[in-house]
Amino acid sequence: MSFYDPEPLCAARFTVTADAFPGLLPRILEPFAKRDLIPDLVRATREGDAIRAEVALHAMPLCMVHLVAGNLGQIIGVRRVEAMEGRVVRPLPEAVVELATAA
Numbered sequence: 726m727s728f729y730d731p732e733p734l735c736a737a738r739f740t741v742t743a744d745a746f747p748g749l750l751p752r753i754l755e756p757f758a759k760r761d762l763i764p765d766l767v768r769a770t771r772e773g774d775a776i777r778a779e780v781a782l783h784a785m786p787l788c789m790v791h792l793v794a795g796n797l798g799q800i801i802g803v804r805r806v807e808a809m810e811g812r813v814v815r816p817l818p819e820a821v822v823e824l825a826t827a828a
Contacts, residue, residue, distance in 0.1 A: 734784040736811030741778045744802035756796035
């Protein structure tokens, strides 16, 4: 039996404040799409001349949180990016799940 050490997953929430301009929302979602991540929540509100966008995922690879935050900060017009990590989730190996459901 081999040692199984899956990549840790965590809940994450990103808040982006940026200048309000057309095309901003697809640019905010691009760092997630290129990593095959599907957000569980996307919310955007306009606040005067700015947009505040919030993107949340229930589980994403822990090592990608800072990468996505860095990509969001490189978008033209972005004023601020906040990345919050939640609890760490470690998926069980399939063999363990099969044994647990068989019992």
